[in-house]
Amino acid sequence: MAVIEAIATQYLEAEAASVTFSSIPTTYEHLQIRMSARSTYNYFLASPRLTFNGAAGTAYSSHDMKGASSTASAAGSTGEAWTKIPRYTTGNGDNNYADRLQTGDYGPAVIDILDYRNANKNTTVMAVGGAALTTTGLAVALASGLFDDTTVITSITLDSDGSWMRGSEFTLYGLNSS
Amino acid sequence: MAAFTVIGHTELSGSAASIEFTSISGSYDHLYIQASLRTTSSDSPRGGSLQLGNGSVDTGTNYSWTQLDAWTSTPASSHPTGETYLGGFKLVGTDALADTFSSATFWIPNYANTANFKQVLVSGVCPNNSTTNYEWHLGVAGGLWSATSAVDVVKISCDDLAQYSTVTLYGVTGA
Numbered sequence: 119m120a121v122i123e124a125i126a127t128q129y130l131e132a133e134a135a136s137v138t139f140s141s142i143p144t145t146y147e148h149l150q151i152r153m154s155a156r157s158t159y160n161y162f163l164a165s166p167r168l169t170f171n172g173a174a175g176t177a178y179s180s181h182d183m184k185g186a187s188s189t190a191s192a193a194g195s196t197g198e199a200w201t202k203i204p205r206y207t208t209g210n211g212d213n214n215y216a217d218r219l220q221t222g223d224y225g226p227a228v229i230d231i232l233d234y235r236n237a238n239k240n241t242t243v244m245a246v247g248g249a250a251l252t253t254t255g256l257a258v259a260l261a262s263g264l265f266d267d268t269t270v271i272t273s274i275t276l277d278s279d280g281s282w283m284r285g286s287e288f289t290l291y292g293l294n295s296s
Numbered sequence: 297m298a299a300f301t302v303i304g305h306t307e308l309s310g311s312a313a314s315i316e317f318t319s320i321s322g323s324y325d326h327l328y329i330q331a332s333l334r335t336t337s338s339d340s341p342r343g344g345s346l347q348l349g350n351g352s353v354d355t356g357t358n359y360s361w362t363q364l365d366a367w368t369s370t371p372a373s374s375h376p377t378g379e380t381y382l383g384g385f386k387l388v389g390t391d392a393l394a395d396t397f398s399s400a401t402f403w404i405p406n407y408a409n410t411a412n413f414k415q416v417l418v419s420g421v422c423p424n425n426s427t428t429n430y431e432w433h434l435g436v437a438g439g440l441w442s443a444t445s446a447v448d449v450v451k452i453s454c455d456d457l458a459q460y461s462t463v464t465l466y467g468v469t470g471a
Contacts, residue, residue: 120298120300121298121300121301121302121466122299122300147305147462147464148330148464179423179424179425179426181421181423181424181427181432181434182434183364183365183366183371183434183435190370190371191369191370191371192366192367192368192369192370192371192434193369193427194426194427194432195427196425196426196427197425230330230399230401232330232331232332232397232399232462233332233397233460233462236332236460236462238395238459238460239332239395239396239397239460240393240395240396240397242332242396242397242398242399242421242423243399243423244399244400244401244419244420244421246419260419260421260434260435260436261421261434262399262421262422262423262432262434263423264393264396264423264424264425266393266396266425268395293300293330293464294302295302295305295462295464296302296305
Protein backbone atom coordinates (compact mmCIF):
# COMPACT_ATOMS: atom_id res chain seq x y z
CA MET A 119 0.00 0.00 0.00
CA ALA A 120 1.38 3.36 -1.01
CA VAL A 121 1.76 5.96 1.70
CA ILE A 122 0.28 8.70 -0.47
CA GLU A 123 -2.65 7.75 -2.70
CA ALA A 124 -4.61 9.89 -5.13
CA ILE A 125 -8.25 9.61 -4.08
CA ALA A 126 -9.67 11.69 -6.92
CA THR A 127 -8.79 14.36 -9.47
CA GLN A 128 -11.22 16.86 -10.93
CA TYR A 129 -10.06 18.63 -14.07
CA LEU A 130 -12.63 21.11 -15.29
CA GLU A 131 -13.46 20.97 -18.96
CA ALA A 132 -16.06 23.70 -18.40
CA GLU A 133 -16.81 26.35 -15.80
CA ALA A 134 -18.17 25.03 -12.53
CA ALA A 135 -19.61 26.87 -9.55
CA SER A 136 -17.92 24.48 -7.15
CA VAL A 137 -15.92 21.28 -6.87
CA THR A 138 -16.88 18.58 -4.37
CA PHE A 139 -15.02 15.51 -3.25
CA SER A 140 -17.61 13.18 -1.72
CA SER A 141 -17.60 9.72 -0.17
CA ILE A 142 -14.04 10.29 1.07
CA PRO A 143 -12.76 7.05 2.60
CA THR A 144 -11.94 7.15 6.30
CA THR A 145 -9.01 4.81 5.88
CA TYR A 146 -6.31 7.51 5.74
CA GLU A 147 -4.68 9.54 8.50
CA HIS A 148 -4.42 12.88 6.71
CA LEU A 149 -5.78 14.51 3.54
CA GLN A 150 -4.08 16.90 1.17
CA ILE A 151 -5.49 18.87 -1.75
CA ARG A 152 -3.22 20.17 -4.47
CA MET A 153 -4.87 22.60 -6.84
CA SER A 154 -4.19 24.91 -9.76
CA ALA A 155 -7.19 27.11 -10.33
CA ARG A 156 -8.60 30.32 -11.69
CA SER A 157 -11.89 31.96 -10.86
CA THR A 158 -14.24 33.97 -13.08
CA TYR A 159 -14.27 36.67 -10.40
CA ASN A 160 -13.85 40.07 -11.98
CA TYR A 161 -10.59 40.96 -10.24
CA PHE A 162 -7.05 39.68 -10.51
CA LEU A 163 -7.30 37.93 -7.13
CA ALA A 164 -10.07 35.64 -5.97
CA SER A 165 -10.87 34.20 -2.54
CA PRO A 166 -11.60 30.46 -2.53
CA ARG A 167 -13.79 28.98 0.19
CA LEU A 168 -13.87 25.53 1.66
CA THR A 169 -16.73 23.74 3.44
CA PHE A 170 -16.95 20.26 4.99
CA ASN A 171 -19.71 17.67 4.92
CA GLY A 172 -22.08 20.13 3.21
CA ALA A 173 -22.34 22.13 6.43
CA ALA A 174 -22.90 25.87 6.26
CA GLY A 175 -23.93 27.70 9.46
CA THR A 176 -21.46 29.76 11.46
CA ALA A 177 -18.95 27.16 12.61
CA TYR A 178 -16.02 28.25 10.45
CA SER A 179 -13.06 30.51 11.25
CA SER A 180 -10.11 31.65 9.14
CA HIS A 181 -6.77 33.38 9.61
CA ASP A 182 -4.13 34.34 7.08
CA MET A 183 -0.74 35.94 6.78
CA LYS A 184 -0.26 37.35 3.34
CA GLY A 185 1.90 39.32 1.05
CA ALA A 186 0.15 41.22 -1.70
CA SER A 187 2.54 43.03 -4.02
CA SER A 188 4.90 44.79 -1.55
CA THR A 189 2.61 44.79 1.51
CA ALA A 190 2.49 42.13 4.23
CA SER A 191 -0.47 41.82 6.57
CA ALA A 192 -2.54 39.34 8.56
CA ALA A 193 -6.21 39.02 9.38
CA GLY A 194 -8.86 36.69 10.72
CA SER A 195 -12.58 36.09 10.66
CA THR A 196 -14.96 33.85 12.58
CA GLY A 197 -18.62 32.85 12.67
CA GLU A 198 -18.79 32.30 8.93
CA ALA A 199 -20.38 29.69 6.67
CA TRP A 200 -17.04 28.67 5.16
CA THR A 201 -13.35 28.89 5.81
CA LYS A 202 -11.26 31.06 3.48
CA ILE A 203 -8.96 28.30 2.29
CA PRO A 204 -6.73 28.78 0.41
CA ARG A 205 -6.73 32.54 0.89
CA TYR A 206 -5.93 33.45 -2.69
CA THR A 207 -6.14 32.17 -6.19
CA THR A 208 -6.08 33.86 -9.56
CA GLY A 209 -9.17 35.79 -10.66
CA ASN A 210 -10.22 36.51 -14.19
CA GLY A 211 -10.36 40.31 -14.09
CA ASP A 212 -12.17 40.47 -17.40
CA ASN A 213 -12.73 44.21 -17.42
CA ASN A 214 -10.54 46.36 -15.22
CA TYR A 215 -7.59 44.04 -14.71
CA ALA A 216 -7.29 42.14 -17.96
CA ASP A 217 -3.94 43.80 -18.55
CA ARG A 218 -2.47 41.88 -15.59
CA LEU A 219 -3.55 38.46 -16.78
CA GLN A 220 -2.68 36.02 -19.48
CA THR A 221 -4.64 32.96 -20.50
CA GLY A 222 -2.31 30.60 -18.70
CA ASP A 223 -2.30 32.35 -15.31
CA TYR A 224 -3.63 30.04 -12.61
CA GLY A 225 -3.21 30.04 -8.83
CA PRO A 226 -1.47 27.11 -7.09
CA ALA A 227 -2.23 25.93 -3.56
CA VAL A 228 -1.56 23.03 -1.19
CA ILE A 229 -4.10 22.34 1.57
CA ASP A 230 -3.36 20.00 4.50
CA ILE A 231 -6.22 18.55 6.53
CA LEU A 232 -4.67 16.57 9.37
CA ASP A 233 -6.49 13.86 11.33
CA TYR A 234 -9.69 14.40 9.36
CA ARG A 235 -11.22 11.17 10.69
CA ASN A 236 -10.39 11.78 14.36
CA ALA A 237 -13.73 12.35 16.12
CA ASN A 238 -11.92 13.90 19.09
CA LYS A 239 -10.74 16.85 17.04
CA ASN A 240 -12.34 19.77 15.28
CA THR A 241 -11.32 19.87 11.66
CA THR A 242 -8.37 22.20 11.13
CA VAL A 243 -6.66 23.16 7.91
CA MET A 244 -3.31 24.64 6.91
CA ALA A 245 -2.84 25.98 3.40
CA VAL A 246 -0.30 27.79 1.30
CA GLY A 247 -1.54 29.37 -1.89
CA GLY A 248 -1.15 32.26 -4.20
CA ALA A 249 -2.09 33.93 -7.42
CA ALA A 250 0.32 33.56 -10.29
CA LEU A 251 0.05 36.60 -12.50
CA THR A 252 2.08 37.56 -15.51
CA THR A 253 2.48 41.17 -14.45
CA THR A 254 1.69 42.99 -11.20
CA GLY A 255 -0.59 42.18 -8.29
CA LEU A 256 0.82 38.87 -7.16
CA ALA A 257 -0.20 37.54 -3.79
CA VAL A 258 0.74 34.66 -1.51
CA ALA A 259 -0.64 33.55 1.85
CA LEU A 260 -0.24 31.04 4.64
CA ALA A 261 -3.71 30.40 6.01
CA SER A 262 -5.44 28.40 8.70
CA GLY A 263 -9.01 27.16 8.73
CA LEU A 264 -11.20 25.85 11.54
CA PHE A 265 -14.46 23.93 11.36
CA ASP A 266 -15.84 23.78 14.91
CA ASP A 267 -17.16 20.26 14.51
CA THR A 268 -15.63 16.90 15.41
CA THR A 269 -17.57 14.92 12.82
CA VAL A 270 -15.44 12.76 10.56
CA ILE A 271 -14.93 14.46 7.20
CA THR A 272 -16.47 12.60 4.25
CA SER A 273 -17.09 15.51 1.88
CA ILE A 274 -15.13 18.63 0.92
CA THR A 275 -16.43 21.44 -1.30
CA LEU A 276 -14.31 24.20 -2.82
CA ASP A 277 -15.93 27.23 -4.35
CA SER A 278 -14.92 30.83 -4.88
CA ASP A 279 -16.21 34.34 -5.37
CA GLY A 280 -16.96 33.42 -8.96
CA SER A 281 -17.02 30.08 -10.75
CA TRP A 282 -13.98 27.92 -11.34
CA MET A 283 -12.74 28.37 -14.88
CA ARG A 284 -12.02 25.70 -17.44
CA GLY A 285 -8.59 24.21 -16.91
CA SER A 286 -8.76 24.39 -13.12
CA GLU A 287 -7.54 21.17 -11.54
CA PHE A 288 -7.97 19.74 -8.04
CA THR A 289 -6.50 16.50 -6.70
CA LEU A 290 -7.34 15.00 -3.30
CA TYR A 291 -4.66 12.79 -1.76
CA GLY A 292 -4.89 10.48 1.23
CA LEU A 293 -1.84 9.96 3.45
CA ASN A 294 -1.51 6.74 5.39
CA SER A 295 0.14 6.43 8.78
CA SER A 296 1.07 2.77 8.67
CA MET B 297 10.38 1.83 -4.65
CA ALA B 298 7.86 3.99 -2.87
CA ALA B 299 8.83 7.64 -2.53
CA PHE B 300 7.24 7.98 0.92
CA THR B 301 7.53 5.45 3.75
CA VAL B 302 5.88 5.74 7.15
CA ILE B 303 8.66 5.48 9.75
CA GLY B 304 6.43 6.03 12.73
CA HIS B 305 3.13 7.38 13.93
CA THR B 306 2.18 8.32 17.49
CA GLU B 307 -1.19 9.37 18.89
CA LEU B 308 -1.13 10.25 22.57
CA SER B 309 -3.60 8.32 24.71
CA GLY B 310 -3.01 10.85 27.49
CA SER B 311 -0.97 14.01 27.94
CA ALA B 312 2.78 13.60 27.61
CA ALA B 313 5.86 15.80 27.73
CA SER B 314 6.93 14.98 24.18
CA ILE B 315 6.68 12.70 21.17
CA GLU B 316 10.02 11.23 20.16
CA PHE B 317 11.21 8.94 17.40
CA THR B 318 14.54 7.16 17.90
CA SER B 319 16.79 4.86 15.89
CA ILE B 320 15.63 6.43 12.63
CA SER B 321 17.12 4.57 9.69
CA GLY B 322 19.54 6.50 7.51
CA SER B 323 18.31 4.79 4.38
CA TYR B 324 16.08 7.62 3.16
CA ASP B 325 16.99 10.89 1.50
CA HIS B 326 14.79 13.23 3.50
CA LEU B 327 12.43 13.27 6.48
CA TYR B 328 8.95 14.79 6.51
CA ILE B 329 6.78 15.25 9.60
CA GLN B 330 3.10 16.04 9.87
CA ALA B 331 1.91 16.99 13.36
CA SER B 332 -1.49 17.76 14.84
CA LEU B 333 -0.72 19.15 18.28
CA ARG B 334 -2.33 20.73 21.32
CA THR B 335 -0.71 21.73 24.60
CA THR B 336 -2.12 21.49 28.11
CA SER B 337 -0.90 25.04 28.74
CA SER B 338 -3.54 27.68 29.36
CA ASP B 339 -1.26 30.37 27.98
CA SER B 340 -1.41 29.83 24.23
CA PRO B 341 -0.46 30.05 21.43
CA ARG B 342 2.56 28.41 23.03
CA GLY B 343 5.91 28.02 21.29
CA GLY B 344 6.72 24.49 20.19
CA SER B 345 10.11 22.80 20.22
CA LEU B 346 11.76 20.52 17.67
CA GLN B 347 15.02 18.88 18.71
CA LEU B 348 17.25 16.62 16.68
CA GLY B 349 20.10 14.33 17.57
CA ASN B 350 22.25 11.32 16.90
CA GLY B 351 21.87 8.63 19.53
CA SER B 352 20.15 11.12 21.82
CA VAL B 353 18.56 14.54 21.52
CA ASP B 354 20.99 17.43 21.30
CA THR B 355 20.07 19.89 24.04
CA GLY B 356 23.02 22.19 23.39
CA THR B 357 22.79 25.71 22.02
CA ASN B 358 23.07 24.51 18.45
CA TYR B 359 19.79 25.63 16.95
CA SER B 360 18.85 28.77 15.04
CA TRP B 361 16.05 29.78 12.76
CA THR B 362 14.55 32.67 10.83
CA GLN B 363 10.80 33.00 11.07
CA LEU B 364 8.02 35.01 9.50
CA ASP B 365 4.95 34.90 11.67
CA ALA B 366 1.79 36.72 12.67
CA TRP B 367 -0.59 36.82 15.61
CA THR B 368 -1.64 40.41 15.04
CA SER B 369 -2.43 42.25 11.81
CA THR B 370 1.29 42.93 11.31
CA PRO B 371 3.52 39.99 10.37
CA ALA B 372 7.03 40.09 11.80
CA SER B 373 10.37 38.44 11.10
CA SER B 374 12.98 37.41 13.64
CA HIS B 375 16.14 35.31 13.85
CA PRO B 376 16.76 33.49 17.14
CA THR B 377 20.25 31.96 17.46
CA GLY B 378 22.09 29.83 19.98
CA GLU B 379 18.89 28.16 21.14
CA THR B 380 18.50 24.69 22.66
CA TYR B 381 15.62 23.85 20.33
CA LEU B 382 14.27 24.79 16.94
CA GLY B 383 11.06 26.85 17.07
CA GLY B 384 9.03 28.80 14.58
CA PHE B 385 5.72 27.06 15.31
CA LYS B 386 3.18 27.39 18.09
CA LEU B 387 0.51 25.23 19.68
CA VAL B 388 -3.12 25.75 20.60
CA GLY B 389 -3.73 25.41 24.36
CA THR B 390 -6.59 24.96 26.78
CA ASP B 391 -7.46 28.66 26.68
CA ALA B 392 -8.42 28.28 23.00
CA LEU B 393 -11.46 26.56 21.53
CA ALA B 394 -11.94 23.02 22.88
CA ASP B 395 -11.02 20.06 20.66
CA THR B 396 -8.93 22.32 18.42
CA PHE B 397 -5.40 21.30 17.41
CA SER B 398 -2.56 23.10 15.68
CA SER B 399 -1.16 21.83 12.39
CA ALA B 400 2.55 21.80 11.64
CA THR B 401 4.84 20.27 9.03
CA PHE B 402 8.62 19.85 9.05
CA TRP B 403 10.81 19.08 6.04
CA ILE B 404 14.33 17.89 6.90
CA PRO B 405 16.33 17.39 3.70
CA ASN B 406 19.50 15.27 3.56
CA TYR B 407 19.10 14.36 7.23
CA ALA B 408 21.57 11.47 7.09
CA ASN B 409 24.57 13.22 5.53
CA THR B 410 27.58 13.82 7.75
CA ALA B 411 29.14 16.68 5.81
CA ASN B 412 26.71 19.52 6.39
CA PHE B 413 24.60 21.13 9.11
CA LYS B 414 20.92 20.12 8.93
CA GLN B 415 18.21 22.36 7.56
CA VAL B 416 14.55 22.31 8.54
CA LEU B 417 11.59 24.00 6.83
CA VAL B 418 8.73 24.59 9.27
CA SER B 419 5.12 25.63 8.63
CA GLY B 420 2.61 25.89 11.44
CA VAL B 421 -0.79 27.32 12.27
CA CYS B 422 -2.85 27.78 15.45
CA PRO B 423 -6.49 28.00 14.40
CA ASN B 424 -9.02 29.47 16.82
CA ASN B 425 -12.52 30.94 16.75
CA SER B 426 -11.12 34.30 17.82
CA THR B 427 -9.80 37.27 15.90
CA THR B 428 -8.28 38.86 19.01
CA ASN B 429 -4.56 39.55 18.81
CA TYR B 430 -2.36 36.78 20.27
CA GLU B 431 -5.17 34.22 20.32
CA TRP B 432 -4.16 32.71 16.93
CA HIS B 433 -0.90 32.26 15.10
CA LEU B 434 0.59 31.55 11.68
CA GLY B 435 4.25 31.01 10.95
CA VAL B 436 6.89 29.72 8.59
CA ALA B 437 10.53 29.23 9.48
CA GLY B 438 13.81 28.09 8.05
CA GLY B 439 15.86 26.38 10.71
CA LEU B 440 19.36 25.04 11.24
CA TRP B 441 20.79 22.40 13.55
CA SER B 442 24.51 23.21 13.62
CA ALA B 443 25.74 19.64 13.66
CA THR B 444 27.13 17.39 10.97
CA SER B 445 25.91 14.21 12.64
CA ALA B 446 23.25 12.20 10.87
CA VAL B 447 19.82 12.71 12.39
CA ASP B 448 18.46 9.54 13.97
CA VAL B 449 16.41 11.12 16.77
CA VAL B 450 13.54 13.58 16.43
CA LYS B 451 11.66 15.04 19.40
CA ILE B 452 8.69 17.41 19.48
CA SER B 453 7.57 19.01 22.73
CA CYS B 454 5.73 21.96 24.23
CA ASP B 455 5.08 21.99 27.97
CA ASP B 456 2.83 18.93 28.00
CA LEU B 457 1.24 17.77 24.75
CA ALA B 458 -2.46 17.07 25.10
CA GLN B 459 -4.25 13.76 24.56
CA TYR B 460 -4.94 12.97 20.88
CA SER B 461 -1.91 14.92 19.67
CA THR B 462 -0.43 13.04 16.71
CA VAL B 463 2.90 13.05 14.89
CA THR B 464 3.57 11.12 11.68
CA LEU B 465 7.20 10.70 10.55
CA TYR B 466 7.84 9.88 6.89
CA GLY B 467 11.03 8.86 5.12
CA VAL B 468 11.25 10.30 1.62
CA THR B 469 13.31 8.71 -1.13
CA GLY B 470 14.50 10.18 -4.40
CA ALA B 471 14.71 8.32 -7.69
